Amino acid sequence: xxxxxxxxxxxxxxxxxxxxxxxxxxxxxxxxxxxxxxxxxxxxxxxxxxxxxxxxxxxxxxxxxxxxxxxxxxxxxxxxxxxxxxxxxxxxxxxxxxxxxxxxxxxxxxxxxxxxxxxxxxxxxxxxxxxxxxxxxxxxxxxxxxxxxxxxxxxxxxxxxxxxxxxxxxxxxxxxxxxxxxxxxxxxxxxxxxxxxxxxxxxxxxxxxxxxxxxxxxxxxxxxxxxxxxxxxxxxxxxxxxxxxxxxxxxxxxxxxxxxxxxxxxxxxxxxxxxxxxxxxxxxxxxxxxxxxxxxxxxxxxxxxxxxxxxxxxxxxxxxxxxxxxxxxxxxxxxxxxxxxxxxxxxxxxxxxxxxxxxxxxxxxxxxxxxxxxxxxxxxxxxxxxxxxxxxxxxxxxxxxxxxxxxxxxxxxxxxxxxxxxxxxxxxxxxxxxxxxxxxxxxxxxxxxxxxxxxxxxxxxxxxxxxxxxxxxxxxxxxxxxxxxxxxxxxxxxxxxxxxxxxxxxxxxxxxxxxxxxxxxxxxxxxxxxxxxxxxxxxxxxxxxxxxxxxxxxxxxxxxxxxxx
Numbered sequence: 145x146x147x148x149x150x151x152x153x154x155x156x157x158x159x160x161x162x163x164x165x166x167x168x169x170x171x172x173x174x175x176x177x178x179x180x181x182x183x184x185x186x187x188x189x190x191x192x193x194x195x196x197x198x199x200x201x202x203x204x205x206x207x208x209x210x211x212x213x214x215x216x217x218x219x220x221x222x223x224x225x226x227x228x229x230x231x232x233x234x235x236x237x238x239x240x241x242x243x244x245x246x247x248x249x250x251x252x253x254x255x256x257x258x259x260x261x262x263x264x265x266x267x268x269x270x271x272x273x274x275x276x277x278x279x280x281x282x283x284x285x286x287x288x289x290x291x292x293x294x295x296x297x298x299x300x301x302x303x304x305x306x307x308x309x310x311x312x313x314x315x316x317x318x319x320x321x322x323x324x325x326x327x328x329x330x331x332x333x334x335x336x337x338x339x340x341x342x343x344x345x346x347x348x349x350x351x352x353x354x355x356x357x358x359x360x361x362x363x364x365x366x367x368x369x370x371x372x373x374x375x376x377x378x379x380x381x382x383x384x385x386x387x388x389x390x391x392x393x394x395x396x397x398x399x400x401x402x403x404x405x406x407x408x409x410x411x412x413x414x415x416x417x418x419x420x421x422x423x424x425x426x427x428x429x430x431x432x433x434x435x436x437x438x439x440x441x442x443x444x445x446x447x448x449x450x451x452x453x454x455x456x457x458x459x460x461x462x463x464x465x466x467x468x469x470x471x472x473x474x475x476x477x478x479x480x481x482x483x484x485x486x487x488x489x490x491x492x493x494x495x496x497x498x499x500x501x502x503x504x505x506x507x508x509x510x511x512x513x514x515x516x517x518x519x520x521x522x523x524x525x526x527x528x529x530x531x532x533x534x535x536x537x538x539x540x541x542x543x544x545x546x547x548x549x550x551x552x553x554x555x556x557x558x559x560x561x562x563x564x565x566x567x568x569x570x571x572x573x574x575x576x577x578x579x580x581x582x583x584x585x586x587x588x589x590x591x592x593x594x595x596x597x598x599x600x601x602x603x604x605x606x607x608x609x610x611x612x613x614x615x616x617x618x619x620x621x622x623x624x625x626x627x628x629x630x631x632x633x634x635x636x637x638x639x640x641x642x643x644x645x646x647x648x649x650x651x652x653x654x655x656x657x658x659x660x661x662x663x664x665x666x667x668x669x670x671x672x673x674x675x676x677x678x679x680x681x682x683x684x685x686x687x688x689x690x691x692x693x694x695x696x697x698x699x700x701x702x703x704x705x706x707x708x709x
Contacts (some may be wrong), residue, residue: 261282263282272315274315345413353369375426428561431558435587450601453607461526473485494628494631508635509642536630540630544621551594555588
């Protein structure tokens with residue numbers, strides 16, 4: 145057993161670890177609290193800024209309402225007479241006389257030209273308005289026939305909305321009091337859903353046709369109006385039982401029957417409730433749309449897995465590979481209780497690549513090298529189309545346990561839909577519901593056929609596990625079994641490629657030099673050149689004979705001879 149010192153060290157390590165975890169948890173909690181506090185402060189600041197902006201906007205509106213119009217000039221009251229003068233107008237003499245009468249045909253207070261009196265009555269708007277700068281015309285009492293004369297006689301009573309004109313073209317902008325007079329009162333729309341739920345319904349309605357067409361398509365299950373993706377969107381936004389009960393209770397009030405009383409999301413849901421058996425129609429419709437893909441997917445899964453079972457149980461190449469692994473393993477385990485084995489567990493296949501050799505190779509490299517030397521093409525044949533590797537790779541993509549549970553759920557769901565449709569059709573002969581009942585019956589038969597195929601596959605897989613002597617108490621699933629073989633065959637393929645690359649490198653001849661043999665020796669490396677020069681300097685020269693040596697040359701050096709370089 146462990147010593148007391150080891151136990152104490154382990155306890156100390158556990159205490160330090162727990163302390164570090166506690167400190168980390170406290171730090172995370174503090175950071176989370178700080179983040180929450182910062183978010184609250186940010187929200188409060190944003191709210192204060194919004195309130196401040198609203199107050200400033202309201203103040204600007206009040207100031208604009210109180211601002212006088214530049215066209216509303218106050219009329220001056222007549223100034224009192226000066227001291228020393230009498231109040232009435234004077235004639236000739238000192239003081240100010242009466243104002244001269246306006247000249248006929250000149251510029252006066254009347255619009256138009258040549259002093260014609262206006263025919264139209266004076267109008268008095270309720271608010272100052274913007275001006276239309278035009279040149280007015282005033283017709284004489286006896287004027288020639290023209291369009292304005294005809295308008296004056298026949299179209300004088302042409303009407304328009306004076307309130308709307310004043311609201312649109314007021315000088316200082318429309319005030320809140322004036323807006324309440326000009327605009328029509330808005331009818332408050334009733335709402336029942338939360339804002340997030342209302343947005344979901346708004347988004348759905350934006351992708352759908354108009355409500356009348358949509359409700360008609362739901363009632364008749366028209367696939368030309370509602371393709372499968374829109375049926376799926378409609379199915380995801382069906383009202384829950386609580387929402388349906390709330391809507392029915394709200395519509396029970398006679399005052400809420402008007403169409404304009406509800407907002408659009410609530411109004412659509414209320415109209416949807418009026419469709420007979422709307423929940424059953426839409427759910428069966430979505431179920432039928434998804435069945436085509438579901439049947440294809442499950443049929444493909446059973447076919448792939450049964451093909452993999454056939455390949456692994458009847459493959460001579462797999463038997464040859466396992467036989468060589470068994471002999472090599474017994475040789476390595478000779479003299480131990482693990483030796484002299486009749487077989488091995490399939491989990492051993494993943495351990496072959498983990499056992500390293502002394503020359504940077506693995507046990508799987510050795511096995512594949514030996515097998516490739518004896519049977520060169522046998523391993524490669526496992527990776528041909530429609531052979532072992534492709535069958536195992538296709539089968540391991542399917543989770544047969546989950547697919548079997550999904551199949552049982554679909555059969556129960558289709559059976560429930562069929563019973564509901566039969567009860568609805570017995571009460572009333574509804575054409576779309578009768579058509580859905582026939583389609584559900586056909587799909588239920590297809591699902592039962594797939595269930596028979598799953599049962600046959602379960603029997604084949606149990607037989608395959610018994611063929612490889614897998615303990616049934618382990619309850620090995622198909623995805624684990626085929627995943628193990630897929631990983632092992634992938635490692636075998638990588639090892640075989642590495643073996644072939646090494647063999648190709650050994651048999652590849654070296655590249656010959658392009659220089660002729662006579663010139664190959666003339667090229668020397670710089671190191672060789674430096675060594676040759678050093679040897680030449682250190683080697684003493686032989687004594688020159690008197691007959692062959694040239695005559696000495698006189699120089700200024702001592703002795704009269706020039707030294708040799």
